[in-house]
Amino acid sequence: QVQLVESGGGLVHPGGSLRLSCAASGSIRSFNIMHWYRQAPGKQRELVASISSGGSTNYVDFVKGRFTISRDNAKNTLYLQMNSLKPEDTAVYYCRGFRLGSDYWGQGTQVTVSS
Numbered sequence: 001q002v003q004l005v006e007s008g009g010g011l012v013h014p015g016g017s018l019r020l021s022c023a024a025s026g027s028i029r030s031f032n033i034m035h036w037y038r039q040a041p042g043k044q045r046e047l048v049a050s051i052s053s054g055g056s057t058n059y060v061d062f063v064k065g066r067f068t069i070s071r072d073n074a075k076n077t078l079y080l081q082m083n084s085l086k087p088e089d090t091a092v093y094y095c096r097g098f099r100l101g102s103d104y105w106g107q108g109t110q111v112t113v114s115s
Helices: none
Strands: 004-007 009-013 018-024 033-039 045-053 057-059 069-070 079-080 090-099 102-105 109-113
Touching: 004 079, 018 033, 018 069, 018 090, 018 109, 033 069, 033 079, 045 079, 057 069, 079 090
Parallel strands: 009 109
Antiparallel strands: 004 018, 018 079, 033 045, 033 090, 045 057, 069 079, 090 102, 090 109
8 A cells, every 4th residue: 555644834924935745655757646635624625736747737727826736756855845835835834646446645734824
């Protein structure tokens, strides 16, 4: 079973940056698509960004121009670079990997944006 482990979350001031990582116990080349989601307390989980096995990316409107999703296949790691962070970005961030017959989620990493 593939394990996904997020890291890099923490407390940051508004306008600051964080780089989240999602390390996989197996090859991420096997995933057709990978995603970052986030969930704030009391709110539904929402998609943030996606990246295909070929490197094509998609972003929701509220993070466009601020967040960048990327993957390093050699390191079996998914990344989310977050710049110009806002308090409303505060949430638990989850990575997800999908391939035919398999859907894997990490346990999440907390991001808190506060002064």
